Amino acid sequence: MSIVKRMLKNAQTSKPVTLQLTAMVDMFTILVVFLLKSMSVTAIKAPPESLRLPTSYTGEEPKEALLIQIAPAFITVNEQQLVSMENGKVFAKDLAKNDTYLIPALEKVLLAEAEKSKLVEKKTNALVKFTGTVFIQVDKDMDYATLKRVLYTSSVAGFGDLRLATVSGGE
Amino acid sequence: MSLIEDIIYKNGNPEEDMELDLAPLLGLMATLIPVLLLATAFLKLSSLNAKVPVIGEAQAAIDKNVKDNEEKKIGLYVLVSGENVVILNLKEDEKIIQSSRVPATSDNNIDKDMFISELVKIKKANPSVFRARLNPTETVKYEKIVGLIDAMRVGPKNQEFPVTDKDTGKVYNTPVMFDDITFGNIMGADE
Numbered sequence: 075m076s077i078v079k080r081m082l083k084n085a086q087t088s089k090p091v092t093l094q095l096t097a098m099v100d101m102f103t104i105l106v107v108f109l110l111k112s113m114s115v116t117a118i119k120a121p122p123e124s125l126r127l128p129t130s131y132t133g134e135e136p137k138e139a140l141l142i143q144i145a146p147a148f149i150t151v152n153e154q155q156l157v158s159m160e161n162g163k164v165f166a167k168d169l170a171k172n173d174t175y176l177i178p179a180l181e182k183v184l185l186a187e188a189e190k191s192k193l194v195e196k197k198t199n200a201l202v203k204f205t206g207t208v209f210i211q212v213d214k215d216m217d218y219a220t221l222k223r224v225l226y227t228s229s230v231a232g233f234g235d236l237r238l239a240t241v242s243g244g245e
Numbered sequence: 246m247s248l249i250e251d252i253i254y255k256n257g258n259p260e261e262d263m264e265l266d267l268a269p270l271l272g273l274m275a276t277l278i279p280v281l282l283l284a285t286a287f288l289k290l291s292s293l294n295a296k297v298p299v300i301g302e303a304q305a306a307i308d309k310n311v312k313d314n315e316e317k318k319i320g321l322y323v324l325v326s327g328e329n330v331v332i333l334n335l336k337e338d339e340k341i342i343q344s345s346r347v348p349a350t351s352d353n354n355i356d357k358d359m360f361i362s363e364l365v366k367i368k369k370a371n372p373s374v375f376r377a378r379l380n381p382t383e384t385v386k387y388e389k390i391v392g393l394i395d396a397m398r399v400g401p402k403n404q405e406f407p408v409t410d411k412d413t414g415k416v417y418n419t420p421v422m423f424d425d426i427t428f429g430n431i432m433g434a435d436e
Contacts, residue, residue: 095267102274109281128391132398175431212387219383221390225431240391 119153121145121211121239128214130240139207139237140187142180144224146213151183162216164223175226184231206232211239306410306417311375311425313411320376321367321423325393327384329355333363335371343367355389361396365404368422372406375421378429397423 121127125145143150149157149164156179157168170176191204208228212221225236314320317337324332329349335342345363350356368374377397381390398421400406405418 092264095271099267099270099274102271102278106274106277106281109278109285113281113285128388130391130395132395214386214388214391216387217383218381218385218387218390221387222383222428222431225428229431238391238394 125211125213126215127211127239127241129243131243133240133242136209136237136239137207139205139209140184140233142208142210142224142228144210144212144216144220146216149177149180149220149224151180151187154183156180156183159220162213162220164220169223175223176230177223177227180224180227181231184228184233188232204232205235207235207237208233209237209239306408306415307375307419307421307424309411310373310408314374314376314425319371319374320378321374321397322378322380322429323393323397325355325379325381325385325389327382329353329389331355331360331393333367335367335374343370355393357392357396360393361401364397364422365400368400368406372408375423376425377423378427380429394426397426 119141121143122145124147125143141150141152143153144162146162147159148155149159157164157177159165164177168177168179170178188204188206191202194202195204210221210224228234228236318339319335319337322334322336324334326332331347333343333345333347335344345367347356347360347363379390379393379397381393400420400422405420406422407416408419408421409416
């Protein structure tokens with residue numbers, strides 16, 4: 075009997091093939107459980123790809139606060155780009171003329187945010203207090219010079235309680 | 246023939262295994278997995294500069310000591326130069342009480358081991374000091390600053406330091422070294 079004939083005969087006599095899905099469902103269940111476990115419920119946004127955070131071993135769970143991101147090419151507040159930079163250096167035109175540590179564009183936005191928070195504090199009868207907390211995400215290769223200018227501008231605008239974002243190194 | 250026999254013999258063999266239709270479940274999983282993959286943050290962020298959580302009453306004792314440090318104007322001043330040399334000055338009312346210098350390693354890096362051992366020495370001699378001021382020069386990389394903060398906040402593994410509650414006189418052991426860290430030179434001049 076030729077192979078073709080044998081195959082035809084087999085096809086006529088054999089039962090319809092059913093796909094075994096049990097193993098696949100098991101695998102998917104494990105995957106879903108793993109993903110649910112590693113899902114983060116924090117409102118803190120992850121930094122963009124261009125911003126690599128340093129690792130720390132003593133950090134604690136971050137709390138939601140005004141977010142400042144300092145990457146080699148930009149400074150943002152709540153993901154709104156305010157200042158462009160080159161290799162992590164603020165251009166001289168973006169610094170105040172009478173105070174080379176102050177970044178006016180950043181100060182303006184921070185003052186507005188402080189004003190907004192103080193208004194919320196007033197309207198909620200101090201239920202939501204203005205604490206002057208900023209959560210700063212800084213690229214690990216940045217020089218302290220830029221961070222220093224951002225810290226100075228923040229403190230001028232009333233944000234003195236700073237939290238530095240890091241990647242948790244365990245332990 | 247009874248109705249039951251009719252159902253059994255006409256509608257199927259009672260000995261044949263019933264198969265569960267897993268296709269809808271698979272469809273649900275295939276939808277859930279991409280949604281979860283998008284919503285999952287694999288990077289675990291943490292926040293530095295907040296106080297290290299300490300179990301029980303030791304934190305209250307630390308807080309009281311920090312307040313006392315502020316009143317006495319006592320604190321550890323850490324100066325980090327661009328050449329990776331670290332100078333540690335323990336000051337009380339602007340006067341240097343204890344000082345040490347950590348030279349850079351041969352491959353021009355901060356000598357972290359020596360830095361930690363100097364910190365431990367200062368902490369052991371002054372267990373009530375928790376306040377520290379970090380003064381890096383402008384060329385120091387942020388990653389190095391975070392490394393120094395890490396080393397300053399908590400001591401080496403299995404090492405604990407006594408902290409006395411100023412009110413009760415009770416002594417607690419804590420791994421916390423210099424928990425109250427601030428950047429001291431943001432106004433320009435190095436301290």
